[in-house]
Amino acid sequence: MSGVLEKSAVKRVVAAMETFSIKGEIKVLAETAKSAAEAAAGLGILVGQIASSIIFKLPDQSPLLVITSGRHRVDTELVASKLGVEKLERVDADYVKESSGFSIGGVAPIGWLTSPAITLIDEALNDYEVIWVAAGHPHAVFPTSYSELLGCTDAKSMMVGMVAK
Secondary structure: OOOHHHHHHHHHHHHHHHHOOOOOOEEEOOOOOOOOOHHHHHOOOOOOHHHEEEEEEOOOOEEEEEEEEEEEEEEHHHHHHHHOOOOOOOOOOOHHHHHHHHOOOOOOEEEEEEEOOOOOOOHHHHHHOOOOEEEEEEEEEEEEOHHHHHHHHOOOOOOOOOEOO
């Protein structure tokens, strides 16, 4: 997987990691980390330690970033209710790329082209000392902590889902 660290999206994540003094190093996985299960298997960790960055569209068309534990699915009705909006819209790959600068499977919670309107982080991620997030490419991840991720994303902590994957 040579060249992954040279991708512009990964370089944006590295720059953001430096800005926020995140000490973890990016790990390039032999297999893709497009799903939480794939990432966990590649790292030899629990699926709940994977922090998946999922993008939705708010009613005003702005992006909502939900950082959820790999052991959960986002309950869109619950999140919409907590945010006081009618519903969350699913988005396509083009919307993800345009709003974040990342391709699906490699969406990082930091290093966005433009900041999401709202960022939520799943409280379940606080159950783990170390969590892993995408680093701008489907083969790249980095370790962090719940509190570090909470601080550098300016996220609101919330239980975002309870349905096991």
